[in-house]
Structures are given as structure tokens and as C-alpha cells.
Amino acid sequence: MNSSRRSLLMAGAAMAGAAAVGFPAVVRGQSDKxxxxxxxxxxxxxxxxxxxxxxxxxxxxxxxxxxxxxxxxxxxxxxxxxxxxxxxxxxxxxxxxxxxxxxxxxxxxxxxxxxxxxxxxxxxxxxxxxxxxxxxxxxxxxxxxxxxxxxPNTVMVNAVGKALLRDNMVKGRKFFTLTADYVFGHDLLRAAKSFFAANQATLVADELVATDVTDFSPYLLKIRQAKPDVVCSNLAGNQVTNLIKQYAEFGLPFPIVGFNLNTADAWAAGEGNLSGTWPTVWHHDLGTxxxxxxxxxxxxxxxxxxxxxxxxxxxxxxxxxxxxxxxxxxxxxxxxxxxxxxxxxxxxxxxxxxxxxxxxxxxQEAYPFAVKPKGKAKDKWDFLALGAAVPAASESLEVLAPTREQNPCTMA
Amino acid sequence: MQLMFLLEQVVNGLVLGGYYLLIALGLSLIFSVGGIVNLAHGAFYAFGAYASVEIARHLGFFPAVALSPVAVGTLGILFERFILRRFYTADPILSLLVTFGLAMVAEQAIRMVWGAAPLPAAMPAALKGAVFLGDFLFSRYRLLLLAVVAVVLLGIWLLLHKTAFGRVVRAGIQRPDMVAALGIRLQPYMTTIVVLGVGMAALGGALFAPIAVVHPAMGAEIITIAFVVVVIGGLGSFWGVVLAALLVGVVRGVTIHFLPAAGEASMYVLMILVLLLRPRGLLGERIERFE
The missing domain is CATH 3.40.50.2300 (Response regulator)
Known part of the structure; x- marks a missing residue:
């Protein structure tokens, strides 16, 4: 060997690091115009x-x-x-x-x-x-x-929030949140906190979760130790799927809800693992x-x-x-x-x-959704039950969105 | 109570460490015997997970866990025969580049065959839920995982330390030239080591599929952790890797207990500390050809 172990290790570490950052995928279009x-x-x-x-x-x-x-x-x-x-x-x-x-x-x-x-x-x-x-x-x-x-995050929180208020799951309840540790998660947590504060819920713990976490077991143990009334996910992408799968694996008794979920994350978790109320912007069984x-x-x-x-x-x-x-x-x-x-x-x-x-x-309209009862799914993509659109048809589309007073946006 | 909670994290970390071990041990063996850092190791982990999902569709969960490592191990024979073998005596940077490239090709191949969307993978309903052992909460599924890891670990240890095969392999790690002088070809041994190594990675993938996202980049996720474990444990040492895997699991759990945002960073801090204090890793042996 003409190279020392240390330099081999260093090169290996650099490349393993590059692997963690991710390999790019490229998709190309065709003609011009x-x-x-x-x-x-x-x-x-x-x-x-x-x-x-x-x-x-x-x-x-x-x-x-x-x-x-x-x-x-x-x-x-x-x-x-x-x-x-x-x-x-x-x-x-x-x-x-x-x-x-x-x-x-x-x-x-x-x-x-x-x-x-x-x-x-x-x-x-x-x-x-x-x-x-x-x-x-x-x-x-x-x-x-x-x-x-x-x-936006505020709309997702309000869409799910309405359903939670209806189910009497907010006032006086103790929430445990898991939050994606990047701008999106922090932002969603901010929206969630203002919702909790406005509706007399308490946040007993919030845990920041790195985006590359695959094993949630230490977090699940902390949830059990904290004994919250409701567990709430402010996670994103694969994080949500990992959490849902492992939450079902550990079979914790606390109801779980979330302020962000994409249908693909739910599909990846598979039927039988997901429960609770979540928001969505659109779902394929929408009847229009x-x-x-x-x-x-x-x-x-x-x-x-x-x-x-x-x-x-x-x-x-x-x-x-x-x-x-x-x-x-x-x-x-x-x-x-x-x-x-x-x-x-x-x-x-x-x-x-x-x-x-x-x-x-x-x-635009948003929707809360829950999970269909066991055995009601027609296929592996069909286990989500879409709720009624929010805002309701009689309300302005703006009622769930941040108001001018709440939103610091100014365009130069 | 606080202490109990902390202890619970330690125990849980040991279980998780056992799972890291499945991937890290093979990486370490291939490195020790062949002098190759197999950056494609994560790809075999991903193949293991995807193969188990496919097999489980037809035969159910348990046959999938058993057969997926066999299928991926077979792939390992081709990998060793046609690719790795050319690089045992080459500049190590070449094998790094080749295996790194292979990892990318494998990830893209998975994306082309199965799509970028993750595959759902279910576990048998009987394995869902938690059990209490004393005051500690365990996932039933992970206890099974731990048992499988223990059996595999014992098997590998016996193979390396109690058989003629193991004696040659261990001699080959220290003095390949001497082994050759005694008229023993190391190549078939190397093939076996690679098959065992990638088979263990595949087993890890198959076992983790029901509780984690099965997606094309899962190999890239695990290779970093496995690599950190190998570096902390030290080369050529069976128990070094075992110790390091458990340590990484525990340190991560305890860090999340106190400072959740630093959970993933903790293992890298641990690696830096170990390298500063013991550059050869915790139980790393002095291997002449690597010095």
C-alpha cells in the first residue's frame, strides 16, 4: 500500500460525507422555444x-x-x-x-x-x-x-386546528411537538405556537429533529416520559413517514396529529400506521x-x-x-x-x-383529512378520508390566511 | 425518575447500536481484509430493503428477511469477482472512487426501477407495539431485531475465531504476504468476506424496512453512520466495531435526551474526540500495511 491509513480514512470520510449530502439526479427536457x-x-x-x-x-x-x-x-x-x-x-x-x-x-x-x-x-x-x-x-x-x-404554514395549522377544536382536542390540552430543524419547521412551529396560545393549549415540550433522522426511538421515549395529551408533528418529507411508522411500531397511546403531511409521505407509511388529523392542499379523490x-x-x-x-x-x-x-x-x-x-x-x-x-x-381551499377505518380502503392509495374544504363555501378564501396585520410582507 | 429516563435512553441506544453493527461490521471486515473502504456498502443495505419488500409481497415477512440477504449476497459475489478484486493492490483512492461511483449508480438504478417515491413495508401485526421489561419500554419488533443481531454476531465471531477459515482471514489481515508464502490463496476468502459483509448489510436493510422509509437514498444515509462506527472502533478489531456501534447508539440517545437538536451531530463529535485521543480507534490494531 503506497498510501497511509490515515489519508485513506480522510478520503473515505470526505466521500462518505459527500454521500450524506446526496447524489444529484438530473432530468432533462427536449426541444427549444x-x-x-x-x-x-x-x-x-x-x-x-x-x-x-x-x-x-x-x-x-x-x-x-x-x-x-x-x-x-x-x-x-x-x-x-x-x-x-x-x-x-x-x-x-x-x-x-x-x-x-x-x-x-x-x-x-x-x-x-x-x-x-x-x-x-x-x-x-x-x-x-x-x-x-x-x-x-x-x-x-x-x-x-x-x-x-x-x-402557507398558517393555513395548514388553521385547517387542522379547526378540526381539532371541533373534536375538543385543544383547550386545556398538553401538546408535545416534533419540529423539522430548518426554516420550514421553525416557521411551522411559530404558527403552531400562536394557535396553541390563542386556544388555551399548553406546549409541554418541543423537540427539534434534524432532517436526516431515520430513527425516532429516543424521541418516542421522551414522548412517553412527558405523557402529553396530544403529539403533534411539525416535520417534513421522510421525517413524517419515519415518525408515523415508528409511532405505530412502539404503539404509544397518545393521539397524534400533524400540521404538515404530503400524501406521498402517508402512502410510504402504509395503511394501518397512520392515525389522527392532518392538513392537505389537494387529494386525488376530490370530487370536482x-x-x-x-x-x-x-x-x-x-x-x-x-x-x-x-x-x-x-x-x-x-x-x-x-x-x-x-x-x-x-x-x-x-x-x-x-x-x-x-x-x-x-x-x-x-x-x-x-x-x-x-x-x-x-x-385557495385547503382540507383537513383523517384516516379511513380499517378495511375501507379500495387500494393502497385510498386510506385517507378527505374532510370538507376550508374555508367553508360561505366564507372568504382569506379567513385562514395571515392578515395584513399578521403578515409583515412589504414589497419594495 | 430523571435517572430512569436517562437509563432508558441508554438501553434503547444499545438496541439501536446493535442495528448499526449489522452494517458497520461488514464494512470493517472488507476494509480490514481487502484494504478497501467500500463506499457502495450502503447500496447493498438499500438493495436488501428493496429485495425484502418485493419478496414479502409474495412470501410474507419472515421469508423476506431470510431470503433478501441471500439474494444480495449473490450480488456480492459478482461485485467482488468483477470489481473489487481489481483494486486490492491498487492505490486505495481508486477503490474509493469506484465504490463511490457504484453507490451513485446503485441509487439511480433503484430510482429507475422502483421510482423515487418510497415503498411501504409492513411488519407482522403480532410484532407491533411495546413491551415493558421492568420499567423500560421496548418496541417488540426491536427486541426481535436485537436477537437476530446477537445471533449473527455470535456466528461471525465463531467463524473468525474458532475455524480454520477465520485463522486464514485473521492472518490475511495482518500479513497477506506471509499467507501467500504459505501457499494459501486469499481470494476465495475475500469473496466469502464480501458476501458475508454485504449480506449483513442487506439483512440490516430488510430488518429496518418496516420501521423506516424505504427510499433510493437510504444507502447514502446509512453509509456515513457505518463509516463513523468503523473509524471509532478501529481497524481489524471485531470488538472495536461492536463497542463503537453500541457507543454511537448510546451517545446519540443520551444527546437527544438533553439536547435533541444535536442528536445527529453527536456521533461526529464522538468520532473527533476518539481520533484525537486514539488515532487508531478505540481497539484498533496496528496493521503494518496500513501504517
Whole structure:
């Protein structure tokens, strides 16, 4: 051996470290014309969601191009793995400068969305942030070039909160929360805390959980030791699935709820492990004709129903295409002006959605969901029971969203 | 009461350490005998999990746990014969690059075959839930896991220390040239070690599938922890790896008890401390060709 053990170990450590950071996955589009830069995590703890995101936006791309494209020109989606906030920044910048994309779209990670929004702001180009949910993105860190499609954390908390209040699970109850240790989790915890405070619940413990945690057993022991009334998950991606599986494994007696869950995380946990009430932005058994048609087409193509991130990317590209067609332009200022007119978009839900002009947040329905009783699921994707849409049909779509007083967003 | 809670974390950490051991022991053996840091080791762990999910669909949980390591072990033969074998005497940086590349290829292959979305994996209903032993809470499933680890560990120890096979392997770790001079070809031994190593990793994957997310990057997640365990334990030492795995499990649990946000960082701090105090690892032996 011509190399010492120590240098071998050091090289090994460096590469094992690189493995932990994640291997990039690359997806490429085809032809030319109107290019759209699409960044989403395809690896790491949100990778499974990003996979659905790509399927969703590709389907919209296909449909738009088959129908003649945008202003007679085909769309081309350049999808790339955003990997982490630093890489997302570099890629966003490169897409604008070198690939000549008209707009940036995508993202699920709030941390990466935050940095892409800064790139958009610096370059004065449009970024449609599709799947990131931190309040701070459309709050303190909002900017005039960024629009937000997914429901913000405050809405998720309020959507589930309404159901919990109805079930008398809040007032005077002791909550134990587990929180994802990055901007999204911290943000969600803040929203949860203000909900608890407003409704006389106490937070007995909050544990920050690193995003790469796979084993939750030490946390589960602490939950048992704390004996809370309700366990509440503020986790994200694979974390949620790991928690749900291991919570069922240990069979703890406390009811568990959560303020964030994506359908793919629930599917990955499998039937029989999940319980409690959770929020969602869309679910594939939603009964509207638009949703049914989308689900049928997606399922036919991919052999599995779409997840909420597939739906949201699909409707986002449709909104973007509509804006470009209506303004007959890909010009940033014209597109912003169009969205800020609070134009109503069909997002395949019962009510139409629109971007609120002052914080660029899409106002749309959300839903709480619970778990179907054992044996009621038609297939392995069918064990979630979608609740009624919130806000109710009689209420304004804005009632669950942060108000002007609560939201520190000011656009320069 | 506070002390009981802490003790409970220690015991739970030992159980978790046992599971880390399944992956780290194979990594350590392959390193000790072949001089190769197998960064693709995590990929075999992931293959083990995916294979067990597929097999469980047709044959049920227990056959899946038994057969998945066999299937992945077979893959290990090809891996050793056609790839690793070329690098035993090469510059170690080459084998690092090759196995690192293989890990990426394996992850992408899983993504292409099974998709990026995680696969659900169920455990038999009878194994769900917790049992109390004294004041301590245990997951029933993890007690079974611990028993399996103990049996495997005992088997490997007996193989290495009580058989002719083990004597050659241990001699090969220290003086491969001398073993060769005695007219013994180390290659078939190396094949067996690799098969055992990746088989154990696969067993770890199969056992962890019902309680953790089965997703393409699961191998990258575990390789870092396994590597840390091997470094802490020291090369060439069976008990060093055992001790390090348990220690990492316990330190992580105790850290989460006091400072949850630092839970994942604790093992790296431990590694740094050990390397500062004992650069060879806790029970690492002096191996001439690595000095």
C-alpha cells in the first residue's frame, strides 16, 4: 500500500460525507422555444415529493404543447435537482443567464425556495414558488418577483386546528411537538405556537429533529416520559413517514396529529400506521370534474394516482401558460401585473383561486383529512378520508390566511 | 425518575447500536481484509430493503428477511469477482472512487426501477407495539431485531475465531504476504468476506424496512453512520466495531435526551474526540500495511 491509513480514512470520510449530502439526479427536457427553469429536490428527504412534482409539470407541459403551446410556441421545461439551498441558487442563476429561461418555477424545500426567491429578486425575474410552505417566504422575506402557490404554514395549522377544536382536542390540552430543524419547521412551529396560545393549549415540550433522522426511538421515549395529551408533528418529507411508522411500531397511546403531511409521505407509511388529523392542499379523490379528469389522465399514464405535488405543479404551469397567453408575453413586468390583477384560476377545486396582490399568495381551499377505518380502503392509495374544504363555501378564501396585520410582507 | 429516563435512553441506544453493527461490521471486515473502504456498502443495505419488500409481497415477512440477504449476497459475489478484486493492490483512492461511483449508480438504478417515491413495508401485526421489561419500554419488533443481531454476531465471531477459515482471514489481515508464502490463496476468502459483509448489510436493510422509509437514498444515509462506527472502533478489531456501534447508539440517545437538536451531530463529535485521543480507534490494531 503506497498510501497511509490515515489519508485513506480522510478520503473515505470526505466521500462518505459527500454521500450524506446526496447524489444529484438530473432530468432533462427536449426541444427549444419558451424555456422554463424548473428546480425541485429529486434527492434527499424531499426527493419522493420532487419526483411527483416533475411528473405533474411534465403532464401540463405535454397537454399545453399538444394544444398548440403558448402563443403558438412550444414550452420547454428544464427540470433539475435543486439538491440544497446553495446549489439551488447556482442553478437558478445559471438557468437565467445561460439557459435563457423566461421564468423560474418549482421547489418544495422552503430553504431552497428562499434562496431562489433572492435570485429572482436580484435578477428582476419571475419565480413561481410552487410547493414551499413557510410563512416567512410570503411574509418577512416576500419580494415582488416571487409568487406562492402552496398553502402557507398558517393555513395548514388553521385547517387542522379547526378540526381539532371541533373534536375538543385543544383547550386545556398538553401538546408535545416534533419540529423539522430548518426554516420550514421553525416557521411551522411559530404558527403552531400562536394557535396553541390563542386556544388555551399548553406546549409541554418541543423537540427539534434534524432532517436526516431515520430513527425516532429516543424521541418516542421522551414522548412517553412527558405523557402529553396530544403529539403533534411539525416535520417534513421522510421525517413524517419515519415518525408515523415508528409511532405505530412502539404503539404509544397518545393521539397524534400533524400540521404538515404530503400524501406521498402517508402512502410510504402504509395503511394501518397512520392515525389522527392532518392538513392537505389537494387529494386525488376530490370530487370536482376537473380533478377527476386530471386524476384519470395521470393514473392512465403513470399507473398510480397523482400526489398533491403532482397536482400543484400541473395547475401552476397551467396558470403560468394562461398568464403568458393572456398577456401575449413572457415579460416579467407584464406577468406580475397580470397575476396582481387577482385573476381567478381554475385549480380543479370547487372554488377558483387567485393570487393576493399584496403578498402574492394564492388564495385557495385547503382540507383537513383523517384516516379511513380499517378495511375501507379500495387500494393502497385510498386510506385517507378527505374532510370538507376550508374555508367553508360561505366564507372568504382569506379567513385562514395571515392578515395584513399578521403578515409583515412589504414589497419594495 | 430523571435517572430512569436517562437509563432508558441508554438501553434503547444499545438496541439501536446493535442495528448499526449489522452494517458497520461488514464494512470493517472488507476494509480490514481487502484494504478497501467500500463506499457502495450502503447500496447493498438499500438493495436488501428493496429485495425484502418485493419478496414479502409474495412470501410474507419472515421469508423476506431470510431470503433478501441471500439474494444480495449473490450480488456480492459478482461485485467482488468483477470489481473489487481489481483494486486490492491498487492505490486505495481508486477503490474509493469506484465504490463511490457504484453507490451513485446503485441509487439511480433503484430510482429507475422502483421510482423515487418510497415503498411501504409492513411488519407482522403480532410484532407491533411495546413491551415493558421492568420499567423500560421496548418496541417488540426491536427486541426481535436485537436477537437476530446477537445471533449473527455470535456466528461471525465463531467463524473468525474458532475455524480454520477465520485463522486464514485473521492472518490475511495482518500479513497477506506471509499467507501467500504459505501457499494459501486469499481470494476465495475475500469473496466469502464480501458476501458475508454485504449480506449483513442487506439483512440490516430488510430488518429496518418496516420501521423506516424505504427510499433510493437510504444507502447514502446509512453509509456515513457505518463509516463513523468503523473509524471509532478501529481497524481489524471485531470488538472495536461492536463497542463503537453500541457507543454511537448510546451517545446519540443520551444527546437527544438533553439536547435533541444535536442528536445527529453527536456521533461526529464522538468520532473527533476518539481520533484525537486514539488515532487508531478505540481497539484498533496496528496493521503494518496500513501504517
Amino acid at each position: 419558451i424555456r422554463i427553469g424548473h428546480l425541485t429536490p429529486l434527492t434527499g428527504f424531499l426527493g419522493a415529493l420532487g419526483d411527483y412534482a416533475v411528473l405533474g409539470i411534465r403532464m401540463a407541459e405535454d397537454e399545453i404543447n399538444k394544444a398548440g403551446g403558448v402563443m403558438g410556441r412550444p414550452l420547454e421545461i428544464l427540470s433539475e435537482d435543486s439538491i440544497n439551498p446553495a446549489t439551488a441558487t447556482t442553478k437558478a442563476q445559471r438557468m437565467l443567464e445561460r439557459d435563457g429561461v423566461a421564468v423560474l418555477m418549482g421547489e418544495i424545500s422552503s430553504a431552497s425556495a428562499l434562496t431562489i426567491a433572492q435570485v429572482a429578486d436580484r435578477n428582476k425575474r419571475l419565480f413561481m414558488s410552487i410547493g414551499a410552505r413557510s410563512d416567512t417566504l410570503r411574509g418577512k422575506n416576500c419580494n415582488r418577483y416571487t409568487f406562492h402557490v402552496d398553502i 370534474p376537473g380533478s377527476k379528469a386530471f386524476v384519470a389522465a395521470f393514473t392512465k399514464k403513470h399507473g398510480k394516482p397523482p400526489e398533491n405535488h403532482a397536482w400543484i405543479e400541473y395547475v401552476s404551469l397551467k396558470m403560468m401558460a394562461q398568464a403568458m397567453n393572456e398577456t401575449k408575453s413572457t415579460d416579467t413586468a407584464k406577468l406580475i401585473a397580470y397575476f396582481e390583477k387577482q385573476v381567478e384560476f381554475d385549480v380543479l377545486k370547487a372554488r377558483k383561486a387567485w393570487f393576493r396582490s399584496w403578498d402574492h399568495q394564492l388564495m
